[in-house]
Amino acid sequence: xxxxxxxxxxxxxxxxxxxxxxxxxxxxxxxxxxxxxxxxxxxxxxxxxxxxxxxxxxxxxxxxxxxxxxxxxxxxxxxxxxxxxxxxxxxxxxxxxxxxxxxxxxxxxxxxxxxxxxxxxxxxxxxxxxxxxxxxxxxxxxxxxxxxxxxxxxxxxxxxxxxxxxxxxxxxxxxxxxxxxxxxxxxxxxxxxxxxxxxxxxxxxxxxxxxxxxxxxxxxxxxxxxxxxxxxxxxxxxxxx
Amino acid sequence: xxxxxxxxxxxxxxxxxxxxxxxxxxxxxxxxxxxxxxxxxxxxxxxxxxxxxxxxxxxxxxxxxxxxxxxxxxxxxxxxxxxxxxxxxxxxxxxxxxxxxxxxxxxxxxxxxxxxxxxxxxxxxxxxxxxxxxxxxxxxxxxxxxxxxxxxxxxxxxxxxxxxxxxxxxxxxxxxxxxxxxxxxxxxxxxxxxxxxxxxxxxxxxxxxxxxxxxxxxxxxxxxxxxxxxxxxxxxxxxxxxxxxxxxxxxxxxxxxxxxx
Numbered sequence: 001x002x003x004x005x006x007x008x009x010x011x012x013x014x015x016x017x018x019x020x021x022x023x024x025x026x027x028x029x030x031x032x033x034x035x036x037x038x039x040x041x042x043x044x045x046x047x048x049x050x051x052x053x054x055x056x057x058x059x060x061x062x063x064x065x066x067x068x069x070x071x072x073x074x075x076x077x078x079x080x081x082x083x084x085x086x087x088x089x090x091x092x093x094x095x096x097x098x099x100x101x102x103x104x105x106x107x108x109x110x111x112x113x114x115x116x117x118x119x120x121x122x123x124x125x126x127x128x129x130x131x132x133x134x135x136x137x138x139x140x141x142x143x144x145x146x147x148x149x150x151x152x153x154x155x156x157x158x159x160x161x162x163x164x165x166x167x168x169x170x171x172x173x174x175x176x177x178x179x180x181x182x183x184x185x186x187x188x189x190x191x192x193x194x195x196x197x198x199x200x201x202x203x204x205x206x207x208x209x210x211x212x213x214x215x216x217x218x219x220x221x222x223x224x225x226x227x228x229x230x231x232x233x234x235x236x237x238x239x240x241x
Numbered sequence: 242x243x244x245x246x247x248x249x250x251x252x253x254x255x256x257x258x259x260x261x262x263x264x265x266x267x268x269x270x271x272x273x274x275x276x277x278x279x280x281x282x283x284x285x286x287x288x289x290x291x292x293x294x295x296x297x298x299x300x301x302x303x304x305x306x307x308x309x310x311x312x313x314x315x316x317x318x319x320x321x322x323x324x325x326x327x328x329x330x331x332x333x334x335x336x337x338x339x340x341x342x343x344x345x346x347x348x349x350x351x352x353x354x355x356x357x358x359x360x361x362x363x364x365x366x367x368x369x370x371x372x373x374x375x376x377x378x379x380x381x382x383x384x385x386x387x388x389x390x391x392x393x394x395x396x397x398x399x400x401x402x403x404x405x406x407x408x409x410x411x412x413x414x415x416x417x418x419x420x421x422x423x424x425x426x427x428x429x430x431x432x433x434x435x436x437x438x439x440x441x442x443x444x445x446x447x448x449x450x451x452x453x454x455x456x457x458x459x460x461x462x463x464x465x466x467x468x469x470x471x472x473x474x475x476x477x478x479x480x481x482x483x484x485x486x487x488x489x490x491x492x493x494x495x496x497x498x499x500x501x502x
Contacts, residue, residue, distance in 0.1 A: 063479065071396045087385050092396060129345060140396075140402055143402035143403040145328055179403070220322060
């Protein structure tokens with residue numbers, strides 16, 4: 001459990017009235033989110049909800065042939081384990097850590113009790129569910145319509161929002177999965193953004209060198225989802241800054 | 242493990258009341274699954290509504306004033322992009338409801354809801370829904386589970402759109418529509434298919450011709466007929482089955498209205 005006076009960095013928890021947060025705190029346990037760890041597999045059991053305090057977690061759909069594609073991203077604006085919020089304990093998608101970080105964990109039974117006791121908690125979780133739905137909705141539309149460079153730019157903006165730095169680790173394999181394309185397609189798209197001076201991508205490290213340029217290169221899906229997060233949760237789709 | 246608080250007026254429900262005569266049979270899957278006494282109370286807030294073809298029930302970023310429990314027909318949920326292009330992201334038939342934001346304390350929708358096969362619905366306004374959810378744990382549970390199932394459908398659509406060829410996506414989409422249609426033949430325009438799959442009309446024609454040449458469908462003059470359902474299932478990507486399985490697990494109804502016949 002985090003010390004009483006430690007500031008909570010997770011946006012959903014930070015939005016709770018102070019007394020409700022204090023009641024919740026004894027149930028929260030700090031855990032690590034190590035790079036590449038699978039938090040729960042596709043069709044797996046969800047035993048707890050994780051409120052990230054930093055880092056980034058991908059939610060991945062697995063197709064019949066075993067190909068995986070990212071359908072959602074969670075950072076400290078959100079939580080992992082939405083099924084538990086809705087009274088289910090199974091997840092269709094895999095949750096895998098994509099940028100290491102930490103989280104506050106609450107078990108299923110404790111979450112149920114807390115939701116029963118706190119209208120504020122129910123409200124913020126419901127609103128997050130809607131915001132997350134918006135993110136997946138835009139991903140579905142985006143995957144159908146937009147060019148690979150646009151989708152890569154969008155995805156890099158989301159990652160940049162959560163990285164807390166302009167440079168972060170990013171493997172080819174991960175990008176390929178994220179976008180649902182083969183690795184040569186990734187190289188091509190990354191080459192386009194790099195030639196335009198928007199990013200520098202060398203040996204598994206991604207540096208965003210021109211953020212406004214990257215925003216202009218991305219499709220609007222980035223802004224649409226971000227607007228929904230801001231409207232519903234008041235935080236923007238990402239930690240501020 | 243902690244026991245749930247006991248309800249004072251637990252489990253003493255009257256047996257064999259004369260109220261059993263239902264004015265009409267409920268066809269909506271979410272409502273039909275409710276305990277009879279919960280449904281009887283909710284009925285007071287339900288009003289029949291028409292779903293005329295092509296009607297916009299609420300627009301993108303529009304206000305949602307009521308939920309519609311679909312009794313027949315099919316409604317598309319459509320995302321609009323900045324260039325005005327529209328892409329379908331979800332489909333609702335009588336297994337579900339239109340207006341999920343209201344069930345979660347919001348009254349705005351990111352997506353447009355448009356009728357794609359005419360039908361009817363039972364409409365409940367925001368205040369009645371709130372009261373109903375306050376009183377009925379079964380309704381809350383149904384809505385929560387439907388939200389997860391719907392989320393699975395959108396998730397699968399996102400993955401499918403990234404990976405699968407147009408003909409497979411068309412087959413998937415026709416299966417979903419067939420599940421919700423009252424028969425093997427249903428109206429379907431080129432424009433709608435083009436929006437649904439987010440490809441040009443010529444690309445739709447090619448994909449439809451592929452399925453037609455394989456004698457899985459017959460498509461002409463704005464109507465589609467499914468002539469070989471098992472073949473269509475084989476031609477579809479697995480995404481159809483993934484979402485259907487989730488619906489069955491969460492709601493027990495197989496991801497759509499039960500297949501006619």
